[in-house]
Each structure stands twice: as C-alpha cells, then as structure tokens.
Amino acid sequence: MAAFLVKRLLQAVFVVIAVTLTVAFAIRLTGDPALMLTQGAGSVTEADLVKIREGLGLNEPFLVQYFNFLKGIVTLDFGKSFLGGTPVSLLIGKALPATLSLAFTSLIVSIVISIPLGIKAATARGKWADQMIRILSLVGLSFPNFWLATMLVLLFAIALPLLPPSGMDGFASFILPAVTMGIILTATNVRLVRTTMLETLRSQYIMVARAKGLSENVVLYKHALRNCAIPLITFFGLQFGGLLGGIVVVERVFNWPGLGTLAFDAVGARDYPVLQAVITVLSLMIIGINLVVDIAYGLVDPRIRTE
Amino acid sequence: MASSRSASSNFLKLEFVLGALLVGVIGLAVLFSGVIFPGGADKIDLMSRLVPPFARPAHLFGTDPLGRDVLARVVAGGKISLLVGFASVAGGVTVGVVMGLIAGYYRGIWDMLVMRFADIQLALPFILLAITFIAIVGGGLANTIILLIVSQWVQYARLVRGSVLTLREREFILSARAIGVKDWRIILQHLLPNLIGPVIVLMTLNVATNILLESSLTFLGLGIDPTIPSWGGMLAEGRTYLQTAWWVSVFPGLAILLTVLGLNLLGDWLRDSLDPTGRTSA
Numbered sequence: 001m002a003a004f005l006v007k008r009l010l011q012a013v014f015v016v017i018a019v020t021l022t023v024a025f026a027i028r029l030t031g032d033p034a035l036m037l038t039q040g041a042g043s044v045t046e047a048d049l050v051k052i053r054e055g056l057g058l059n060e061p062f063l064v065q066y067f068n069f070l071k072g073i074v075t076l077d078f079g080k081s082f083l084g085g086t087p088v089s090l091l092i093g094k095a096l097p098a099t100l101s102l103a104f105t106s107l108i109v110s111i112v113i114s115i116p117l118g119i120k121a122a123t124a125r126g127k128w129a130d131q132m133i134r135i136l137s138l139v140g141l142s143f144p145n146f147w148l149a150t151m152l153v154l155l156f157a158i159a160l161p162l163l164p165p166s167g168m169d170g171f172a173s174f175i176l177p178a179v180t181m182g183i184i185l186t187a188t189n190v191r192l193v194r195t196t197m198l199e200t201l202r203s204q205y206i207m208v209a210r211a212k213g214l215s216e217n218v219v220l221y222k223h224a225l226r227n228c229a230i231p232l233i234t235f236f237g238l239q240f241g242g243l244l245g246g247i248v249v250v251e252r253v254f255n256w257p258g259l260g261t262l263a264f265d266a267v268g269a270r271d272y273p274v275l276q277a278v279i280t281v282l283s284l285m286i287i288g289i290n291l292v293v294d295i296a297y298g299l300v301d302p303r304i305r306t307e
Numbered sequence: 308m309a310s311s312r313s314a315s316s317n318f319l320k321l322e323f324v325l326g327a328l329l330v331g332v333i334g335l336a337v338l339f340s341g342v343i344f345p346g347g348a349d350k351i352d353l354m355s356r357l358v359p360p361f362a363r364p365a366h367l368f369g370t371d372p373l374g375r376d377v378l379a380r381v382v383a384g385g386k387i388s389l390l391v392g393f394a395s396v397a398g399g400v401t402v403g404v405v406m407g408l409i410a411g412y413y414r415g416i417w418d419m420l421v422m423r424f425a426d427i428q429l430a431l432p433f434i435l436l437a438i439t440f441i442a443i444v445g446g447g448l449a450n451t452i453i454l455l456i457v458s459q460w461v462q463y464a465r466l467v468r469g470s471v472l473t474l475r476e477r478e479f480i481l482s483a484r485a486i487g488v489k490d491w492r493i494i495l496q497h498l499l500p501n502l503i504g505p506v507i508v509l510m511t512l513n514v515a516t517n518i519l520l521e522s523s524l525t526f527l528g529l530g531i532d533p534t535i536p537s538w539g540g541m542l543a544e545g546r547t548y549l550q551t552a553w554w555v556s557v558f559p560g561l562a563i564l565l566t567v568l569g570l571n572l573l574g575d576w577l578r579d580s581l582d583p584t585g586r587t588s589a
Contacts, residue, residue, distance in 0.1 A: 011426065018427045026439050131318050138575060142568035144519050146526050147542060147560035154553055245432030249523050253546075263435075264527065267442050275442065279435050286432065 004298050012291045019283045020073070024066050027276045033058065037082055069276075073284070078277035083269055088277045091262060096281065098168055099251070099258035102181070103243055105174050107236060109182025110189050117186070118193020119220055122201060133190060140187025145246050149180040149253040166255035177254045181246055185239065192235045196228045203227070230300055237293035241286040248282075322576040329569025333562070337385035344376070348383035348536045351375060360554045369554040371544070377554060380536045381562050387448070387537040388566065391521040392514040395455035400510055402456065403463025408494050410464060411471025421468065425461045433458050433520060441529045451530045455517050466509060470502035504581040508574055515570035522563050538563050 034052040038044040053059050056079075057068060072078050078088035121133040156176060157165035164173045200206065201224060209223045248260030255261065259278050266274040336343065352374035360369040360377070368377035410421040428436075440454050474480055475498075483493050524530030525539030533540045538559040545556035 014423065015426050018423070019431060022427070023439065026443055029443050126315050134575075138571045139564075139568055142515065142519075142564050142571050144522050144526075144539075144542075144560060144563050144567075146523055147556075147563065150542065150546060150549065150556055151560065154549060154556070158550055158553075241429070241432050245434045248432070248434050249527065252527060260434075263438055267438055267529070270442075275438070279431075279439060282435060283431055290429075 001298070005295065008291065008294055008298070012287055015287055016284065019287070020070065020280060021066065023276055023279050023283075024069050025062075027272050028062065028065075033082070033272060073280060078280075079273040081274050082271045088273050091274060092259070092277055092281055095257060095259045095262045095278075098256060099244070099247055099260065102174065102177055102251075102256060102258060103240070103247055105178040106181035106185060106243065106247070109178050110185035111236070113182065114186045114189035114193050115225070118190045119197055119225070121190065121194040122197035123220065125198065130194075133194075137187045137190045140183055143184060143187075145180060145184050146249050146253050148183065149177065149250050152176050152180055153253070166253075168257055173254075177247075177250055177256060180250055181243065184246060185243065188239070189236070192232065193228070196231050197224060200224045200227050230297070234293055234297050237289055240289045244282055244286065319576055319579055322572045326569045326572030326576060329565050330573060333385060333566050333569065334389065336382050337389055340379075340382040340386065344379040344382060346376070346379065348380040349375065350379075357548075357552050359552075360558075368558045369552070371555050372548060372552065377558050380541060381538070381558050384536040384538045384541055384559060385562060385566070387525075387531055387535060388518045388521060388563070391448070391452055391455070391531075392518040392570075395452045395459070395517045395521075396510050396514050398452065398456035399459040399513065400463050400506065403460035404467050404499075404506065406460065407464035407467025408471060408498065411468035412475060412490070412494060412498070418468070421461075421464050425465055428458065428461050434523070437520075437524055437529060441524075446524070446529050446531070448531055448535075451521055451524060454524075455520060459513060459517070462509060462513070463506060466505055467502055470505070471498055474498055474501055508578045508581065511570055511574035511577055515567045515574065518563065518567055518570070 032049075032053075033056060034049045037052060038048065050059075057065060060068070076089050078092065080087055081091060117133055121130045124130045153165045153176060156163045163175055165176075167173055205227075206219060206224055209219045214223075244259075247258065248263065250256070251258045251260035252264060259282060263275060263278040265271070266278065340348075352370070354374065355363075355366065355370055356372055356374045358366045358370040358374075361367065362369070366376050366378070368381065370376055371380070406417075406421050410418040436458055437454055440457070441450065444450050480493060480497055483497055488497075521530055522537070522539035522542070525533075525537050526543045528543065531537045531540060533543070541559040542556055545552070545559070549556055
C-alpha cells in the first residue's frame with residue numbers, strides 16, 4: 001500500500017508541475033502584458049513600459065517567474081486583475097462557490113434520475129424497457145449542453161414564465177442549469193449504474209437474499225445498491241473533470257457568476273492573471289479529486305494497487 | 308435465451324437503420340446544399356424578415372432578422388460541422404495510432420512519455436485547453452481542427468497501446484518475431500488488423516463528440532468565424548432574439564442533435580456488432 005501511495009502521489013505531483021508549467025508558459029506566449037495594459041492609454045513611452053514590466057515581475061527569468069507563480073498558488077496570491085486591479089484571489093473566491101454549488105446540485109439531480117433508471121434497465125435486461133432507456137441515454141449524450149440550456153430557458157422561462165432565465169439568486173435559479181447538466185450527466189450514469197448492477201445481481205448473496213423471500217425492492221435497493229456504491233462513487237468522482245468543463249459552458253447561457261463566466265470575460269479582456277488562475281484552480285481541483293478517488297479505491301480494493 | 312438474443316439483434320438492426328438514416332439524409336443534404344438551395348445561405352431579403360416557420364413554402368423553417376432562410380443556413384452550416392468532425396478525427400487517429408503502436412511495441416521511454424502526456428491531458432478539461440490555445444493562436448477553422456487533434460490523439464494512443472501490450476505476448480506475434488519478421492511488418496500486418504475494430508468504434512463516437520465540441524466553441528465565440536454559417540454560430544446569433552424568434556435557435560440545435568445522435572447510434576451498433584461477448588451490455 002505504501003508503495004502504491006508513493007507512486008500515485010509522485011504521479012500527481014508530476015502532473016501538477018506539468019500543468020502549471022504549461023499554463024505559465026502558454027500565457028507568456030500570448031504577448032506582452034505591458035503593451036496590453038497600456039492599450040488606448042494615449043502617449044506611452046518605452047520607459048513606462050519598462051516600469052510596468054518591472055512592476056509585474058516580467059523582467060525576471062522565466063523560471064523565477066514560474067517559481068513566483070507556484071509560490072502564489074500556495075499562498076493563494078494570484079496577483080491582480082488587469083481590469084481594475086482587484087486581487088485575483090478575491091474574484092476566484094467569489095466565483096468558485098457558484099461553480100461548485102452548481103456542480104454539486106447537477107450531480108445530485110443526475111444520481112436521483114440515473115439510479116432508478118439504471119436499476120430498471122438492469123432488471124429488464126434485453127427487454128423493451130432496457131432498450132428504451134438505452135436509446136434515451138444516447139439521445140442525452142447527443143445534446144449540445146448549451147442548446148439544451150437554451151431550450152429549457154425557452155420553455156420554462158419564456159413560454160411559461162415559471163423560472164428565472166439567468167443569474168444566481170435563490171433556489172429557483174438553480175433548477176434550469178442543474179437540470180441541464182443533470183440530464184447530460186444522466187446519459188452516461190444510467191449506463192454505469194446498469195453495468196455495475198448487472199454484475200452485482202449475478203453474485204451469490206443476491207441469490208441468497210432472493211431465496212430468503214425478501215421483496216424485490218429490498219433486494220435491489222438495500223442489498224444490491226449498497227454493493228454497487230463503491231464503483232459508482234468512483235465513476236461519479238472521475239466524472240468531475242468533465243462536469244466542470246460542461247458547467248463552464250452552461251454558465252455562459254445562464255449568466256452564472258462562476259469560474260466559466262470569469263474565464264470567458266478574462267479571454268475577452270485579455271486579463272491574463274485571471275485566466276491563468278482560473279485554469280490553474282480548476283486543473284488542481286480535478287487532479288486532487290482523481291488522486292483522492294484513486295487512493296480511496298486502492299484502499300477498498302487491493303487489486304488496484306498492483307496495477 | 309434464444310428469444311432475448313433475437314430481440315437484441317432486432318434492436319441492433321434498429322440502431323443501425325436509424326443511425327444510417329439520420330447520418331445519410333443529413334450528409335446528403337449538406338453535400339448537395341448548393342443544388343437544393345441555389346439562392347445560397349447568405350441571401351439577405353429585408354422584405355421577409357422573421358417569417359415564422361411553416362408559414363410560407365419558400366421558407367419552411369422561417370427566416371432570421373435579416374430575412375435569410377433558416378433552412379438554407381442550417382444545411383450550409385452543416386458543411387463546417389461535418390468538415391471539422393471528420394478532419395479532426397482523421398488527424399487524431401493518424402497521430403494517435405502511430406504513437407500508440409510505438410509506445411506499446413517498443414515500450415521504454417516512448418511508452419513513458421505517451422502515458423505521462425495522457426495523464427496531463429486527462430487533468431485538463433477540453434474547454435480550458437481550448438480557451439488557452441485560442442487565446443494564444445486565435446480561432447478559425449484550421450485552428451479548431453488542430454485543437455481537436457491535439458486534445459484527442461491521446462485517446463487513440465492509449466487504446467492502441469493497451470491492445471498492443473496484450474497482443475505482443477500472443478503466440479502468432481512471438482512466432483513472427485522468432486522467424487525474424489521485421490518490426491514494421493509485424494506492426495502493419497499482424498498488430499494493426501487485430502486492433503482496428505475498437506479504433507473504428509472510437510472514431511465514430513469522436514466524430515460525434517467533435518461536432519458537439521466545435522459547436523460549443525463557435526457558440527462561445529472561440530471557434531469558427533461568425534460570418535461563415537455554422538450551427539454553433541447560428542445558435543449564438545439566435546440567442547439574442549430568443550424571445551421574439553424561437554425558430555432561429557431551435558433548428559440549428561436540432562440539426563446538431565440529430566447528426567450527433569445518428570453517429571452515436573452507429574457507434575453503439577458498431578461496438579456491439581464487433582464484440583459479440585458484450586452484446587446488449589453497456
């Protein structure tokens with residue numbers, strides 16, 4: 001176990017270094033921030049530019065800049081936004097909870113739909129209910145998330161003005177974005193639940209439970225589902241990266257004040273400190289979650305460690 | 308058992324017919340858009356602005372705020388989606404299969420490099436990679452295709468590497484090596500034909516994925532030039548007048564949904580047809 005832990009940790013550290021290095025290097029390639037900062041500022045002398053570069057630490061060698069950037073991650077100091085000079089950590093601190101709460105709600109919506117549907121598909125294997133669920137899941141996989149979002153707004157905010165079309169303001173504003181992401185996640189999750197369930201239903205303790213004369217619902221939801229929990233939690237955890245990627249797009253449609261909106265505004269305004277921070281924070285979260293899921297899985301299932 | 312097997316083979320047939328029908332009809336319409344709509348997708352007609360759908364036979368899907376025919380634009384916009392979908396997969400599979408074969412067959416440093424690169428890409432959601440990439444090199448058709456290739460070749464490389472690792476220990480490969488067959492012949496004649504099935508399945512599903520990704524990027528203003536008709540671009544435009552003209556947003560999205568669904572049905576059918584052991588399972 002110790003060897004597995006060390007190996008997995010080293011891998012994660014390697015990925016963190018590679019991702020942060022790529023981000024830091026890529027952002028440097030996009031041009032001279034001093035020129036961008038002074039765009040449209042009237043008469044700018046070369047001396048002014050030099051001063052700005054010094055202020056931003058841009059005259060240091062790349063590795064020194066990279067090291068400062070790493071130090072910034074640890075101390076949660078990502079510099080200041082080019083727009084208005086707000087500390088980037090403040091902007092992230094506001095946007096991160098919005099994105100995470102939406103991610104969490106979407107995951108719950110998806111779990112609530114996909115568990116009963118997946119169990120139904122597994123118990124009706126090969127019958128029409130199974131095949132209907134399979135077609136529905138393919139349809140779900142084929143939706144462009146931003147269009148599904150737009151259609152839900154059209155139906156439930158414009159045609160029937162029941163829900164707010166955009167913004168984050170109370171419980172009602174979570175419904176449309178969370179249902180959008182929930183439907184798309186459900187498309188994959190139904191299949192995962194079905195496969196896991198089929199495997200579990202073959203085991204002997206399920207036969208014993210049935211032989212004891214327990215009702216089918218008790219067998220399925222109490223005995224079988226509990227034993228599916230570990231693989232399912234792993235799958236849901238590993239989905240987190242894709243989920244965040246999708247939310248970043250859906251945030252745009254709903255004008256959600258999260259990391260996605262922050263990132264797109266930063267691209268438009270060439271606000272590189274903000275863009276760099278958003279990408280770094282999101283990547284670190286995904287690496288962290290993958291690491292935790294892997295280690296947890298290694299703890300409960302010794303076969304993984306020897307992989 | 309026999310009845311459930313025939314039921315599942317009927318289901319597979321249904322998947323194939325539906326998928327082929329969707330992809331075939333949409334593909335043909337897009338291919339021959341010039342013949343079907345000789346007027347073109349960009350013809351502005353300010354006299355017939357915002358005509359609702361099914362109101363006039365000349366504008367079956369209605370018109371947009373500039374009086375352009377929505378159906379003609381949807382069909383023309385399909386060119387971009389299909390071009391990006393197929394070109395990016397062709398590029399990705401070429402790079403990925405070569406890298407996967409090298410990594411799996413020769414192992415060592417190549418293997419390590421490819422696998423570590425895959426780790427990095429798994430930690431970066433596509434859309435973030437896309438924002439960074441486009442912030443540096445800009446959007447446009449060619450860059451969108453390159454971006455998709457860069458982000459996807461790893462999938463093929465991992466798949467091929469995994470198959471090669473199991474295949475290279477099998478008797479027919481070992482005996483080919485023992486009698487002194489050259490490496491490149493083993494790779495091309497013995498390994499490649501044995502691992503092509505799953506690669507084709509992944510390719511089909513990735514054409515679908517890439518059509519979705521391109522339309523998201525264009526929708527966000529990071530992909531194709533907005534002056535060229537494309538499904539993502541039309542949706543971004545249509546969002547502005549969602550309240551007054553729903554049809555401008557509905558039809559391009561429907562086109563994406565049906566195209567991607569057709570490809571997904573074909574991919575699903577291929578996967579099950581190529582792998583009899585997994586039939587009717589996920």
